[in-house]
Amino acid sequence: MKNVWILLLAISLSTYVKATEGMWLPLLLAQLNEQEMQSMGMKMTAEDIYSVNKGSLKDAIVHFGGFCTGEVISDQGLVLTNHHCGYGQIQSHSTLENNYLEDGFWAMNRKQEIPNPGLFVTFIVRIEDVTDLVLNNVTEDMDAKMRQSWVDKNTKEVTAAAKMEDYQEAMVRDFFEGTKYYMFVTETYRDIRLVGAPPSSIGKFGADTDNWVWPRHTGDFSLFRIYASPDNKPAEYSEENVPFKPRHHLPISLDGVEEDDFTLVFGFPGRTEEYLPAAAIEQRVDVVNPIRIGIRDRALNVVNTAMQADPGVRIKYASKQSRIANYWKKWIGENQGIKATDGVGRKKAYEAEFRERVMGNPEWREKYGSLLSSFERLYGDLEPYAATNTAVGEIAGRNIELFRLANTLHSVVKMYESSGAPMVESRMGRLEDFVEDFYKDYEPSVDQGVFATLMDYYFTEISDEHQAPFAVERYVEAGKDADKLASMIYLKSKLARPGVLELAMEEGPEALIKLIKNDVAYALARAISDYNDDNVAGKYRDIKAEIDDLQQQYMRAQIDVFTERRFYPDANGTLRVTYGKVDGYQPRDAVRYEPVTYLDGVMEKYVPGDYEFDVPQRLRKLYQKKDYGDYGEDGKMPVCFIGTNHTTGGNSGSPAIDAYGNLIGLNFDRAWEGTMSDLNYDASICRNIMVDARYILFVIDKFAGAGHLVEEMTLVHPKKG
Structure with missing residues (x-):
């Protein structure tokens, strides 16, 4: 049997x-x-x-x-x-x-x-296989850093040597986890x-x-x-x-x-x-997607209520609401579809056949025999960091507009600290366009509501050791009430008031940087993001780098083992x-x-x-x-x-x-x-x-x-x- x-x-x-x-x-x-x-x-x-x-x-x-x-x-x-x-x-x-x-x-x-x-809009003029050129001097025994160094060097040479008109551009993209490379020559109008x-x-x-x-x-x-x-x-x-x-x-x-x-x-x-192992699919379905869905549930409840109550808000937030809702609903369907078709079970059956073939071949057993068990171990190690990193990304990176503004302004602060006022001055026109566009469709009261419900999630759902101390202190000051914290932040933050940032920009880089650095919303956004970077995202990236290296090996292994399959x-x-x-x-x-x-x-x-x-x-x-x-x-x-x-x-x-x-x-x-x-x-x-x-x-x-x-x-x- x-x-x-x-x-x-x-x-x-x-x-x-x-x-x-x-x-x-x-x-x-x-x-x-x-x-x-x-x-x-x-x-x-x-x-x-x-x-x-x-x-x-x-x-x-x-x-x-x-x-x-x-x-x-x-x-x-x-x-x-x-x-x-x-x-x-x-x-x-x-x-x-x-x-x-x-x-x-x-x-x-x-x-x-x-x-x-x-x-x-961009047209594709032609596509060329440049695998041999990009992988020149790359060997299987190289570590990931050395390999990438050669790939980057070779890619620059390939694009520089591409035959094209002066109004065309060339880009190289990797395929099959870096086992193939193609160059695309493009025209952009x-x-x-x-x-x-x-x-x-x-x-x-x-x-x-x-x-x-x-x-x-x-x-x-x-x-x-x-x-x-x-x-x-x-x-x-x-x-x-x-x-x-x-x-x-x-x-x-x-x-x-x-x-x-x-x-x-x-x-x-x-x-x-499409080529992830079963352990990755399980983590997506059981851990990552539920966090994304739950956070966007909260944000959408606030935005939808405000849009239904005010035609002006409906216009301002139409595109934003679509952005939030689109993937929220997609992730729900993704989970349901995987469960309905036993997607994880199918992956496990595929992996069982992979193991069977690998263990029956001495060469493959030596090269690929531990791949799947390594995936299981690494995804287990990744899970707590994946959970927090996903939540912080949704809260501090995507759904609170004031935090998104603070993140953009942080790049201006870093530019000032590394290159000085003249560099900031040279980019002021572009920054002015961004700020004008941001406030055109910004409603502080709506954003404050989103802030309150998502910060409540931050303090009640994220593990204590992953919460930024500065944020916890502000939360305690507000009596551990997320609505009060929101009122405090949006009352004190000058970034939440359209017009104030524009005035600082008119005064020059020094005034602008001073305003940003002294702003409570900026400080809170940076505290959450920086603490996450130092204590969560760094560990997440380290484990993910090991997983990515394994995924590259797994891609090569699948192509080697399933020769009858068309990838x-x-x-x-x-x-x-x-x-x-x-x-x-x-x-x-x-x-x-x-x-x-x-x-x-x-x-x-x-x-x-x-x-x-x-x-x-x-x-x-x-x-x-x-x-x-x-x-x-x-x-x-x-x-x-x-x-x-x-x-x-x-x-x-x-x-x-x-x-x-x-x-x-x-x-x-x-x-x-x-x-x-x-x-x-x-x-x-x-x-x-x-x-x-x-x-x-x-x-x-x-x-x-x-x-x-x-x-x-x-x-x-x-x-x-």
């Missing part, structure tokens, strides 16, 4: 990477994926997707702002991305008088398109203008309730335009710039999707950790292709989700006046008349669909592309049950959620009356030949 079990497990491992799993480098599609993709229905070749010799799909894909993906959908530089990717820009242009978040925005001509300082955005009642329909959830009915899209110099090269904003002419733009299919249709998602996924690199913010099919799923017993939603579902969810489920009157009228133009299907208006593509954060705004290379949708989310795909993909429940391209066109044309934008797109009927 044991031999039969091993045989069955080996068979399952040989097909461990399902056809729908993986985030593949476009450079390698011809040798690794093309045949399989075509067997799934794709009509293109690998060169149609990625080519350096001709225009290809990759020339229409952009890294949007460094945090999302976008795609060029016209020969005039029109870029499509998610509403939530453009949310910060839409918010920054919104006021109570011109509330583009609530009412939407549509430029009816080029002069109305709005510049966005600081926003950029920095004159990006807002063209169109639906109202949040469409672009964010369902808001927090529907976030990470299927069925979904959200028109999560926005439009921008790339401007270039008159010779079509990257340029800073100028009135002389003209719409960018791309090497390729995506045609848009009007034929829609059906179950089992081939789908390709092209974009810049942020970060996955794909973890996402690291670089350009990837993932492919799958339109497909429903069954999240639990007796529940089956269909793969397509319609405008009927929007109306079923409609709640007049509700900030999540209100529906614009014009959309309701179009629905009543069934006035869908060329975009409807059998008297219905498709809204969203799901597929089996393996996606993650950063894939927001990625195009969903059909078998012929046409845009059929816009990726914007994952189904809640499958958010654990960052750690453990399972084809049974992992689904990515996309807006149907026809719904996007319908909203632009029929709802917004911006048909001139549709006219510059290329609309096709591939299924009709």
